[in-house]
Amino acid sequence: MDLKQLYYEMLRIRRVEESIATLYAEQQMRCPVHLSIGQEAVAAGAAAALKPGDQAMSGHRSHAHYLAKGGSLRAMLAEIYGKATGCCGGKGGSMHLVDLAAGFMGAVPIVGSTIPIAVGLAFGAQLQGSSRVTLAFFGEGATEEGVFHESINFASLKKLPVVFVCENNFYSVYSPLEVRQPRHREVFQQAIGHGVESHQADGNEVAEVLRLTQAAVEKARSGGGPTFIEFKTYRWREHCGPGYDNDIGYRTPEEYEHWKALCPLERTRRQLLAAGTAAAELDTMQARIDLEIAEAAAFAKASPFPTRESATQPLFAA
Amino acid sequence: MNRIRKYHEALLEATDLCLARDPRVYLMGLGVPDPKGIFGTTLGLQQKHGARRVLDMPTAENGMTGVAIGTAIAGMRPILTHQRLDFALLAMEQMVNQAAKWHYMFGGQMRVPLVIRMILGRGWGQGPQHSQSLHAWFAHVPGLKVVMPVTPQDAKGLLIASVEDDNPVIFLEHRWLHNITGHVPEGHYTVPIGPARIARAGKDVTIVAASYMVLEALRAAELLAADGIETEVIDLRTISPLDSDTINESVSRTGRLVVADLGTKSFGISGEIIARVVEAQLASLKAPPGRVSAPDYPTPTSPALANNYYPRAPHIVAAVRRQFGLPVDEASLMVDNSIWLDVPDKSFTGPF
Structure with missing residues (x-):
């Protein structure tokens, strides 16, 4: 995938999230939303390293990962609106996105809980003799969970075809990294203790995200085992919801402005313009994306709610 | 054969x-x-x-x-x-x-x-x-x-x-x-998840049990038979989904219900089973249903403390006798340290 396509993917994620933020005020999206604005490069770059048969999973902040992996925008918006046409038929909402056809195998809002399941998908691939690679998206908070360590230990033990992509946005809700992890140890160093190759990189530099993830995916596919990659990035909006939360005092305006200046889209746009891409071409992208979003939102809004009777099912698979 | x-x-x-x-x-x-x-x-x-x-x-x-x-x-x-x-x-x-x-x-x-x-x-x-x-x-x-x-x-x-x-x-x-x-039948067969089993038929009282407690319930039924009480023992086999139909059908005939459970008493399955029967057929009950379960404290380790922790057949017998208004010798339900009740049979010599 070239830089122009990566820019398109990031812009699409940005515009979808901004549209959700706008539409949220209508009070028709009646579930929590965790927006990825500012973190688009990790999703776009990492997902671009995967092949169509590969799989990915994520956590509560998963819109970007789902979209980057090819999840249906219509089904995602309909799910957030609680509609029957949503990707879970209205059972999941924003925090439970899934698109099996696209290889996006599920997201759940219990921190770290899809990590072992993603490792299980990789173990399944090994048992089944399949060449598919699984990618687990999670935040740095998840590396504080016991289940992360249990999972990466097993992945290392069995040399499983899995890539651990850690988005370090420095906050678990409002709790900064320095009250949660020791200052003298970097997040990515934890994986080294499990015998896993581990890297740390700029998560707002999409080409670098793609390069590192691609190497990890190729290694996993060829039987080389797992890789851990920590990408430093930053969440612009509030932890949960459509607005901003810089006014409540858990982070400084200076920190926010510093990261905003590192906008992954702006950086890529500058690189593209410097390489000779016409500004008009990039602007056309946005018009095309906005049209797609408007159509998907209209579809979601016009879709029927699930019937009352459908609430009890499907509890068990028959 | x-x-x-x-x-x-x-x-x-x-x-x-x-x-x-x-x-x-x-x-x-x-x-x-x-x-x-x-x-x-x-x-x-x-x-x-x-x-x-x-x-x-x-x-x-x-x-x-x-x-x-x-x-x-x-x-x-x-x-x-x-x-x-x-x-x-x-x-x-x-x-x-x-x-x-x-x-x-x-x-x-x-x-x-x-x-x-x-x-x-x-x-x-x-x-x-x-x-x-x-x-x-x-x-x-x-x-x-x-x-x-x-x-x-x-x-x-x-x-x-x-x-x-x-x-x-x-x-x-x-x-x-x-x-x-x-x-144990040879080869492949299944026992469906869900249906309970009548482990012993009887007309006077229904004892609902699962797992090991079914054995205690069957021992209790033998003891009760000596008093002329014919006990029906239901082996749940599956806890969830619970076979309410088999339980309710039995209680509709016997009018009496005792649940013998391995778990601690409060908020356990015995309360759930009794609630389902009471909701379905309060009028057919001739006596308040009884619960025989582990007591509401952690399992102690010393044999001297564990001896009286686990519910046994005599406790089930006592619960049934109470339903019939028969006297119960409470002291007989307790054992002293002259016997250890911490093994299933003589072949078991620990350690776990």
Whole structure:
């Protein structure tokens, strides 16, 4: 995938999230939303390293990962609106996105809980003799969970075809990294203790995200085992919801402005313009994306709610 | 003709058969291939089916439950074992939030065919963290099936049915059942998840029990027969989904209900069973239903303290006698330290 396509993917994620933020005020999206604005490069770059048969999973902040992996925008918006046409038929909402056809195998809002399941998908691939690679998206908070360590230990033990992509946005809700992890140890160093190759990189530099993830995916596919990659990035909006939360005092305006200046889209746009891409071409992208979003939102809004009777099912698979 | 086998042999046969019949089945648990083979239930399986499909695992209950779920949604059919239910509590997150909900939560797109075997300890100083009977916890979670067979025949048939089920099943084995014997049919058969079994027919009182407590209930029924009371014993076999129909039909005939449960009394399955009967047919009850269960405090370790912890046949007899207004010698329900009740039979000499 070239830089122009990566820019398109990031812009699409940005515009979808901004549209959700706008539409949220209508009070028709009646579930929590965790927006990825500012973190688009990790999703776009990492997902671009995967092949169509590969799989990915994520956590509560998963819109970007789902979209980057090819999840249906219509089904995602309909799910957030609680509609029957949503990707879970209205059972999941924003925090439970899934698109099996696209290889996006599920997201759940219990921190770290899809990590072992993603490792299980990789173990399944090994048992089944399949060449598919699984990618687990999670935040740095998840590396504080016991289940992360249990999972990466097993992945290392069995040399499983899995890539651990850690988005370090420095906050678990409002709790900064320095009250949660020791200052003298970097997040990515934890994986080294499990015998896993581990890297740390700029998560707002999409080409670098793609390069590192691609190497990890190729290694996993060829039987080389797992890789851990920590990408430093930053969440612009509030932890949960459509607005901003810089006014409540858990982070400084200076920190926010510093990261905003590192906008992954702006950086890529500058690189593209410097390489000779016409500004008009990039602007056309946005018009095309906005049209797609408007159509998907209209579809979601016009879709029927699930019937009352459908609430009890499907509890068990028959 | 009877084919007499031990309970642990029945479980071994069932697992062997499932592995042989379906390449998607695999077995994983701490100690599965070790020389003791989970109390004999997994002996020789790795040699027969290979280290890929019969494997040990890290001491990481929660993570490995998630791994099993991941393989299940990828199309495998894992059997995961824990040598004590108490150890599996580390995996409540994956069992309750994930395994139980994936089918429903994602709108029926994914299936989690996963069997989680857990062993309920008892006696020989198992104490506070090796002997809990928390089946009610699992039964409280929509999306989990919970089975606890008492006979070797049901153990085999229900384990095969659990492996063939497309949903997560919690399979509970009482440690004191592993060495009991009974008829076990040869080859493949299933005992359906759900239906209870009338273990003994009677017209005067219904005792509902599961797992090891069925044996105590049958002993109680013998003692009660000496008093001329004909006891019906229902072996639940499955805790969830609960077979309310069989219970209600029995109580509609007997008018009396005692639930004998392994778990502690408060908020357990006995309260649920009694509630369902009261909701359905209060008028047919001739006496308030009774509960025989473990007391509401942790299991103590010393044999001198554990002797009077576990409910036994005499407690069931007493509960039934109360329903008939017959005198109960409360002192006779307690034992002193002249006898240790911490082994299922003389062959059991510890250590676990």
